[in-house]
Amino acid sequence: EAGVTQFPSHSVIEKGQTVTLRCDPISGHDNLYWYRRVMGKEIKFLLHFVKESKQDESGMPNNRFLAERTGGTYSTLKVQPAELEDSGVYFCASSQLDTQYFGPGTRLTVL
Amino acid sequence: EDKVVQSPLSLVVHEGDTVTLNCSYEVTNFRSLLWYKQEKKAPTFLFMLTSSGIEKKSGRLSSILDKKELFSILNITATQTGDSAIYLCAVEAPRYGGATNKLIFGTGTLLAVQP
Numbered sequence: 001e002a003g004v005t006q007f008p009s010h011s012v013i014e015k016g017q018t019v020t021l022r023c024d025p026i027s028g029h030d031n032l033y034w035y036r037r038v039m040g041k042e043i044k045f046l047l048h049f050v051k052e053s054k055q056d057e058s059g060m061p062n063n064r065f066l067a068e069r070t071g072g073t074y075s076t077l078k079v080q081p082a083e084l085e086d087s088g089v090y091f092c093a094s095s096q097l098d099t100q101y102f103g104p105g106t107r108l109t110v111l
Numbered sequence: 112e113d114k115v116v117q118s119p120l121s122l123v124v125h126e127g128d129t130v131t132l133n134c135s136y137e138v139t140n141f142r143s144l145l146w147y148k149q150e151k152k153a154p155t156f157l158f159m160l161t162s163s164g165i166e167k168k169s170g171r172l173s174s175i176l177d178k179k180e181l182f183s184i185l186n187i188t189a190t191q192t193g194d195s196a197i198y199l200c201a202v203e204a205p206r207y208g209g210a211t212n213k214l215i216f217g218t219g220t221l222l223a224v225q226p
Contacts, residue, residue: 003153033213042115043199045213056206056213091154093214098143098203099159100214104152 002026004103006092012109018080021106025074025094032075033100034067038088046090049075082110113138117200117217125225128190132220134200135182142212144176144183147199149219154199157185190224197221 005024013019025032034046046065047057051072060067064083069075079086087110093100118133136144143161147154158167160176160183167174171190176183187194201214 031212035214035216042218043201043214043216045215048213058206059213095212098212099145099156100212101156102147102154 006103006106010107014111016081021077023075023092029094029096031095033093035091036088084110086110113215115215115217117220121221123223129188132185136202138202138204140205142203142205145201146185149197192224195224
């Protein structure tokens with residue numbers, strides 16, 4: 001069974017540009033989560049989808065971040081415009097019941 | 112504010128040693144505590160603990176939860192170089208009547224096992 005996949009693995013952009021991260025959950029998992037780890041800090045929750053609906057977006061830092069999950073399969077997380085403090089590793093996780101399985105993350109560097 | 116604290120932050124041991132990693136938590140709504148191992152990329156699931164005093168085991172790894180004292184430990188016996196990784200503790204803290212199960216993470220413990 002394929003695990004959670006994320007694309008790209010690395011992204012380097014300049015401040016003010018737009019970046020879109022993609023997550024493909026494990027097939028059949030209704031729950032999809034986005035998390036972020038910034039330098040030196042713990043992994044923090046961003047938001048949670050159940051199928052295509054946003055269940056909890058309390059962790060989204062501001063309105064420069066937009067997450068979508070059209071059709072309830074893969075999800076995208078867009079940062080527009082990117083700021084220096086957005087640099088970090090963005091993880092996606094999926095679950096069907098309780099256990100969340102994580103993808104390898106996208107390392108985003110904003111210069 | 113909900114928080115999870117892990118200790119030590121880092122640890123260096125020799126192969127064959129036994130290690131104990133600690134995780135304490137303070138959260139408003141507790142459902143479960145999870146341990147993950149992160150080597151290079153994706154954190155990989157180790158254990159989910161929901162009840163106090165029941166040890167979970169997988170090979171040389173074991174973990175137990177104390178819901179009264181609000182902590183968990185992860186033990187690794189006869190350590191090997193392949194155990195070198197960041198070990199993450201996370202607490203599942205439901206919101207909105209249980210409709211969402213966000214994880215609250217500690218900063219992790221970096222374990223280095225030397226030959």
